[in-house]
Amino acid sequence: MSKLTKNQKSVADKVEAGKAYTLEEASKLVKDITTTKFDASVDIDVRLGVDPRKANQMVRGVVSLPNGTGKAIRVLALCTPDQEAAAKEAGADYVGLDEYVEKIKGGWTDIDVIITMPSCMGKLGPLGRVLGPRGLMPNPKSGTVTMDVAKAVKEVKQGKIDFKVDKAGIIHTSIGKINMTSEQILGNAKEFISAVIKLKPAAAKGTYIKSIFISSTMSKGIKVDPKSVE
Numbered sequence: 512m513s514k515l516t517k518n519q520k521s522v523a524d525k526v527e528a529g530k531a532y533t534l535e536e537a538s539k540l541v542k543d544i545t546t547t548k549f550d551a552s553v554d555i556d557v558r559l560g561v562d563p564r565k566a567n568q569m570v571r572g573v574v575s576l577p578n579g580t581g582k583a584i585r586v587l588a589l590c591t592p593d594q595e596a597a598a599k600e601a602g603a604d605y606v607g608l609d610e611y612v613e614k615i616k617g618g619w620t621d622i623d624v625i626i627t628m629p630s631c632m633g634k635l636g637p638l639g640r641v642l643g644p645r646g647l648m649p650n651p652k653s654g655t656v657t658m659d660v661a662k663a664v665k666e667v668k669q670g671k672i673d674f675k676v677d678k679a680g681i682i683h684t685s686i687g688k689i690n691m692t693s694e695q696i697l698g699n700a701k702e703f704i705s706a707v708i709k710l711k712p713a714a715a716k717g718t719y720i721k722s723i724f725i726s727s728t729m730s731k732g733i734k735v736d737p738k739s740v741e
Contacts, residue, residue, distance in 0.1 A: 531736035534704075537725045538697035542689060544730050550581075551689040551728035553696055557682045557707055558721040567714040570676040573653055574706035578695035579670035581688030586667055587611060589627040589635070589649075590660045597661035598626075602668045612638065620645055626655045626663045670699075674707075680721075682707060689727050700725065704740045 525544050532540060545551050561568040587605040588598035589612070598606045605611060605622065608631060615638050625642070627635060627649045635642070635649065642648040649655035653673035657663045674684045686699040704723070711719050723735035 526731050526733055529734075531734045533739040534700055534723075534725075534735050535693075535697055535739075537733045537735045538700060539693040540733050541696065541725050541727050541730065542693055544733075545689045545727040547689075547727070547729055549728075551730070552582075552685045553687045553689055553691070553699075553725065553727050555684060555686050555700060555703060556722075556724045556726075556732070557704065558723075559676055559680050559682065559707075559715075560718045560721050561676060561680055561712060561715045563676050563678055563680055565714065568712045570682065570707065570710050570712065571652060571674070572706055572710050573671060573673045574703055575666060576670040576672060576686060576699040577702055578687065578691060578699050580672065580685065581691055584624055584667055585622045586664050587622045587625045588660050588664055589625060589631050591628060591630065594628065594660045598664055601661040601664040603660075603664045608634070615641055620647060622647065624655065624667050625649050626657070626660055626667065628658060628660060629656055632656060674703075701740065708740075 525540065541553060559570060561570060563569055585605075586603045588594070588603040589608050590598055590606070591608070595606045603626070612634050618641070620641065625647050632649070639648060651657075654663055654666070654671070655673075672684060674682050676682050684703070686703050687696050704720075708720065720737040720740070723737055723740065724732040725735060726732040
């Protein structure tokens with residue numbers, strides 16, 4: 512077991528073992544226990560009472576974080592020439608089609624989100640092996656395959672994220688940066704959890720939100736009382 516650093520020791524007793532905090536308390540506490548010198552990400556883990564192996568219990572959606580993600584999102588817009596100017600104006604970092612398809616074939620993935628049009632998806636099919644494992648393949652359900660590329664670019668730049676429950680029934684995502692205020696972190700966490708609750712499958716039985724944890728890069732996880740977010 513690795514030894515705690517001096518900074519980690521100084522905050523180790525701030526989180527009570529087994530205690531479930533309110534979402535507001537956790538949003539403040541995560542800032543208090545973060546000792547990294549860099550601007551750490553604030554992450555949330557929500558364990559759901561669903562069986563993701565069943566199609567009617569899959570939980571997947573998008574949410575616009577009111578206070579943004581806290582980081583610069585690099586967006587590639589793969590679109591037809593008539594949409595390029597609007598995509599650039601909306602804030603896309605890279606705009607084009609064939610030349611970027613070739614770059615990706617060569618291994619280039621220096622981007623966070625790809626937005627494209629239905630008519631361009633045929634050219635992206637062969638890139639599945641490169642984009643799939645990195646979570647970069649555009650998908651209509653996440654709003655990254657659309658006729659209005661400029662609108663999608665703007666939404667992503669302003670803090671729109673997509674999420675999906677994993678095989679273990681957990682949704683894990685980043686909801687901001689530690690340099691945000693506790694109120695901004697709280698606002699993003701509330702919006703995210705609200706979006707997850709709205710997506711409860713009709714086939715899910717029993718307790719839907721089983722547990723919630725908030726943490727930052729390299730910090731301890733803070734247990735959140737699910738009742739405090741209902």
